[in-house]
């Protein structure tokens with residue numbers, strides 16, 4: 001399964017098995033649902049933003065390993081960041097997932113760089129990020145990958 | 149003699165794909181034999197004229213081939229020629245009934261009876277129709293084993309029921325529903341009965357006179373034929389009472405600026421230049437199936453199905469959805485801790501094509517409490533080796549996703 005190691009790196013499998021910040025949040029300042037109608041993946045994303053800083057972020061839902069790992073890694077990186085920093089990371093992540101080009105330090109997110117070679121799976125990787133971006137901007141209607 | 153090795157030689161895709169190609173998604177669409185491809189090419193390369201209106205040799209040839217296909221379809225399901233309407237697929241067939249019969253005949257408070265295991269194509273047209281007519285939708289539930297719960301028929305079949313529409317073979321569980329009994333229950337309360345036969349006609353003998361259904365819909369591409377052609381069977385006496393579905397050429401007798409009269413059935417329902425090549429291809433697919441024998445195909449699938457069920461159940465991580473005693477060769481399943489998408493991606497890496505998703509049946513997924521399943525479905529060209537490969541690859545996937553490879 002060597003070619004697939006590009007897509008399923010060990011860190012992705014680890015996050016899939018034990019996702020981080022995988023929980024509800026009672027005192028969230030923003031809560032948005034995301035849905036990928038193509039495959040049925042569902043996510044609920046919680047944000048707690050205070051004074052322009054993301055104090056807490058968590059998610060619940062069901063999805064494939066790519067979508068779960070992407071969401072899990074995202075939460076570990078976004079927590080503590082300012083809104084502007086999170087937006088910047090969203091943009092750079094989006095570029096990487098759709099083109100494979102890495103700009104700046106992507107940290108652990110680099111393990112997802114191989115996804116762009118599997119067009120059918122790009123939406124799996126970006127669902128949580130779009131949902132987060134909408135939550136940042138208080139767009140609380142359902143986020144779906146169909147409108148991306 | 150049914151010899152799968154010889155049959156596979158009829159399907160050019162097996163020599164074009166690599167040796168390890170395993171196709172287990174025939175419930176979605178089937179592979180095509182060279183015989184069907186040749187029939188479609190033959191029309192385009194030798195007599196590609198329009199039908200019914202060309203007074204020259206190849207036009208007459210095209211009309212004869214197109215109408216000849218209608219006759220083949222009619223014989224295949226034991227119907228009369230004038231009860232066979234060419235559509236673009238099951239979806240259009242069902243919508244035709246929803247527009248041309250139901251919108252005219254249903255009124256507020258009438259009941260449309262469906263089941264909880266319908267394909268989206270037999271759910272949405274009725275939701276739209278109910279919104280417009282004020283009719284009410286009712287759904288017969290299914291049991292845990294994927295069979296319909298028909299224990300309280302009086303609850304479902306009432307004097308308000310005007311239309312009953314049911315899937316013949318489930319595209320998720322494989323369950324073959326007791327259609328003949330359901331049609332009778334519908335008729336006993338004065339309702340018409342529609343059958344979604346997309347998954348049954350390709351795999352077992354379906355006789356519309358024996359079922360006594362009023363309408364029956366299926367798709368060419370699920371029975372070795374081309375995409376873009378499907379069938380609506382309708383009882384002629386009902387078709388006669390219906391208004392046209394689409395208006396245009398072909399479906400008229402006389403036309404003046406403000407008024408027209410309709411062609412005879414079935415042409416009344418075939419407006420415009422039809423899908424000639426596809427209809428001819430479907431006729432060829434039926435010839436091909438008849439040359440092998442539908443009964444032989446059915447037996448081959450049942451043997452493989454039982455082999456697959458047993459072998460998959462032996463993998464501890466596998467959960468199979470549906471356990472009807474009468475079922476077709478469709479197996480929906482999940483693998484513990486492996487999302488169906490990841491499963492399908494990893495199987496694809498081994499050359500194996502299965503379906504992963506909600507199978508156009510989101511209400512079923514919701515009731516099962518899953519967001520998606522994997523699905524393996526079989527046809528005449530599948531082999532025991534295909535099943536062995538599937539099972540090996542599932543086990544490999546379990547180890548891979550668990551970080552144990």
Ligand SMILES: Cc1ncc(COP(=O)(O)O)c(C=O)c1O
Pocket residue numbers: 175176236237238239240267269270315317318319344346347367378508
């Ligand atoms: C049971 C059933 N009904 C209807 C359909 C729709 O058929 P088509 O997409 O060819 O119109 C399908 C195909 O997926 C099906 O499995």
